[in-house]
Amino acid sequence: MADTDLHEKIRATxxxxxxxxxxxxxQIAAEAGAPRRARLVGQVLRRLPSGSAVPWHRxxxxxxxxxxxxxxxxxxxxxxxxxDEGIVFCAGRVDLDRYGWRPSLDALLWGLPED
Numbered sequence: 001m002a003d004t005d006l007h008e009k010i011r012a013t014x015x016x017x018x019x020x021x022x023x024x025x026x027q028i029a030a031e032a033g034a035p036r037r038a039r040l041v042g043q044v045l046r047r048l049p050s051g052s053a054v055p056w057h058r059x060x061x062x063x064x065x066x067x068x069x070x071x072x073x074x075x076x077x078x079x080x081x082x083x084d085e086g087i088v089f090c091a092g093r094v095d096l097d098r099y100g101w102r103p104s105l106d107a108l109l110w111g112l113p114e115d
Contacts, residue, residue, distance in 0.1 A: 008032055010044045016056040019085045021101040022094055024062045031103065052115065057081040058101075062092040 009032040014040075017023045023031075025038035034040060045056040057078045061067045068075040072090075079089065087099050 006032065006040070007044050009033060010041055011048075012046070014041075014054050016090050016103065017055060017101045019055075019058075020087065020099070022058050022060050022064075022082065022087060022096070022099050023101040024096070025059055026057060026062055026068070027101070038062075058085075060094060064096050072088060092100065 010028060013028050013032040014023075017028075023040040026036075028041045029035060029037040032041075035069055041059065045054070045059060048054070048056055066075055066078050068078060083089070087094055
C-alpha cells in the first residue's frame with residue numbers, strides 16, 4: 001500500500017470516530033490496516049491542514065491521556081473540544097472503557113459506514 005493510500009485510510013478511520021467517543025493511536029492504526037503503526041497516525045494527524053474536518057481531537061494515547069504537551073494551547077484546545085462533546089477527564093485521563101470507540105459489527109465485518 002502506498003503511503004498516500006495509507007494516510008487516507010488513517011484519515012478516513014479517524015472520521016469514523018463519533019462525537020463523544022475517543023480512540024487510541026494504536027486502535028486507529030489497526031483499524032486502518034497498519035497495526036503497530038501508532039506513531040504514523042500521530043504524524044498524519046499532525047500534518048492536517050488548519051481547519052480540517054478530520055476530528056483529530058478524538059484520538060488519544062493508550063493510557064487515556066492527551067499526547068500533546070500538557071498546558072500547551074493545542075492541549076487546551078483538544079481537551080476543551082473533547083469536554084464539549086461530553087468526555088469527562090479524571091486525573092487527566094479519559095476512561096477508555098466508558099468513552100472508547102467500538103466500531104459496529106457490520107463495519108468490522110463488511111466495512112460499512114457507521115451511523
